Amino acid sequence: MNTNDLLALTRRHFFHDCGVGIGAMALATLFNRSATAATRAPHFEPKAKSVIFLFMAGGPSQLELFEPKPDLNKLHGKPIPRSFIEGKRFAFLKGTPTLLGCERKFMPAGKCGMPISELLPHLRTVADDICWLRGMKTDVFNHGPAKCFLNTGSPQFGRPSMGSWVTYGIGSESDSLPGFVVLQSGPRGPRGGASLWSNGFLPSVYQGVPFLKGPSPILDLKSPEGISDKQQGEFIDAVRDLNRLRYDVVADPEIQTRIAAYEMAYRMQTAAPELMDLTSETKETLALYGVEPGKSSFAANCLLARRLVERGVRFIQLYHTDWDHHGGSQDLKKSLTAVCKEVDQPCAALIQDLKRRGLLNNTLVIWGGEFGRTPMGEPRETIGRDHHIDAYTMWLAGGGTKPGFIFGQTDEIGYNVVEGAVHVHDLQATVLHLLGLDHEKLTFRFQGRDYRLTDVHGQVVQEILA
DSSP: OOHHHHHHOOHHHHHHHOTTSHHHHHHHHHHHHHSSOBOOOOSSOOSOSEEEEEEETTOOOHHHHTOOOHHHHHTTTSBOOHHHHTTOOOSSOOSSOBBOOOOOOEEEETTTTEEEETTOHHHHTTGGGEEEEEEEEOSOOSHHHHHHHHHHSSSSTTSOOHHHHHHHHHOBSOSSSOSEEEEEESSSOOTTGGGGGOOTTSOGGGSOEEEOSSSOOSTTOSOOTTOOHHHHHHHHHHHHHHHHHHHHHHOOHHHHHHHHHHHHHHHHHHHHHHHHOGGGSOHHHHHHHTOOTTOOOHHHHHHHHHHHHHTTOSEEEEEEOOOOOOBTTBOTTHHHHHHHHHHHHHHHHHHHHHHHTTOGGGEEEEEEOSOEEEEEEOOSSSOOEEEEOSSEEEEEESTTBOTTEEEOEEOTTSSSEEEOOEEHHHHHHHHHHHTTOOTTTOOEEETTEEEOTTTTOOOOOGGGBO
């Protein structure tokens, strides 16, 4: 081969034609570790086997739900000291806003004494099963980027989500359902949409699969009319063989992902309808969650989450929208009352149901939104609060966390964390740790560098581990 011939060879030709070359070997190695979401060994012994993330999209007000502040009530209507807001940015507040007291009543719940608002009477009954994080902090104050930050570790869209990282790290125990499932409720989808459960640069087998409402949760899963099971099986086999022939030529791991997707879809034709059929549940269980048969709801999604855990699904994320209470039609009175009523009973029921079935110890339940709300009010016709990133509340239950444990404390008006701060990256590192994954070792090389969920940050919150 002369010099001109060598110069004519491109990198694309090299990876295409050198079937036993460096490129093919690297791709084969990648395929071996990622073409299927089968179970893989964690870095160390896990405390949790699965995750249910109850995502309250919009930013629940910790001051109306979990953080009674008598001093804030006394200062109602007073301007906040400039020292608190100097150099700070908010989504809508301008100038020197005034403080807004809370009209809700709080009572200590359980032996742990966690103060919980009158808006969440059912959650009070499981207070001693919950690990309360009252010192949460994040970096991003707009909804879409903030949701992305909590889910992917970056405010920029395009990174893998937490569920994708988890299934990439340890796979799934289910061979007939996706390892990462997304369920949605509320008047609309969350801001950020599919980017929140994207696989990013990870192989596409790890992306979250959104289930739709009703008996047909996944589009195009049902066979066309007139196609028998035998015909469909033969079709799947033929497509698999053709894909394998193509893989032998180009060694693209996404081809193996495609093979796995076809075969998973074939198995899901039986598994998915059976999963969505709640008629096998007892009347007592349906009443516990507040599920109305045949009606889609957050309550039904919580019950489905338990059923998914029982079937070996690794990561289930429930999005419930309408938590953005600035005032106006979305206020801290009527609107907040309504949305709390939608989630209170199902959240408590999920914890009770997992516990009585022996599943809570190895299932990590997470509850919270992308940020909290300010102690200052917004000057609208009805009361509301702006986005707040410096202090808010989330909670965890089961999966190796301390039950009935309150961690973190904020100042007299709920503006800053004064003890037990937990940054979003710390939460992510802790979730991975509970699943037996070291957040510093769970990496993926992309565009010449190793990426991880926590970027270059994050510390495991040892204080909350059981």
